[in-house]
Amino acid sequence: MLRPLATTENQVPSSSSSIRVLTEQEERDIGELFERTQNLSTNGIASMDRILRRELEDTDHLLATALESSGSALALLSECVSEVEHSMVDINAWSAVFETNLLNMRTNLATIKGQDKQLQVSAANKRSLADALEELLQKLEIPVNVENVLLEHPFEDDKSVLKFCDALEGLEGFRSRLR
Structure with a gap:
């Protein structure tokens, strides 16, 4: 089978x-x-x-x-x-x-x-x-010595007048630098 x-x-x-x-x-x-x-x-x-x-x-x-x-x-x-x-x-x-x-x-x-x-x-x-x-x-800052001289305006003698003139010239130089 x-x-x-x-x-x-x-x-x-x-x-x-x-x-x-x-x-x-x-x-x-x-x-x-x-x-x-x-x-x-x-x-x-x-x-x-x-x-x-x-x-x-x-x-x-x-x-x-x-x-x-x-x-x-x-x-x-x-x-x-x-x-x-x-x-x-x-x-x-x-x-x-x-x-x-x-x-x-x-x-x-x-x-x-x-x-x-x-x-x-x-x-x-x-x-x-x-x-x-x-x-x-810094450019705008007035130099300290110029500022002091201008604020004090000591016209006591010739030397102080010369210092004042120098300070004014310094201020003029400062002004010209700003331009």
């Missing part, structure tokens, strides 16, 4: 591999059997029919058993795939939020960099202005 390669429930081949039901020897035996049946009587053909039907029933039974055992594995696999799909939805949602936050961060960073450049330019301008004002204040 011809039997599939997997004869017990534990030996059912997995669905991912190719299933070979008959060995090469069994295939040769069937081929020889068909050659001999060409000249058989009706009884021989009926006998052959019964044998083939039993083999077909055995094969159907093994196939049904294999499908039943793989059914639970498929259910588990389907559940895992469903969980992965659910996780992917969560990841996609998280990714969208992350992308939005990242875009906002980039925008904020660009704004901060722009403001930083403006502050640097403003600080440089203020530094230049302060330096220019300090230089101008």
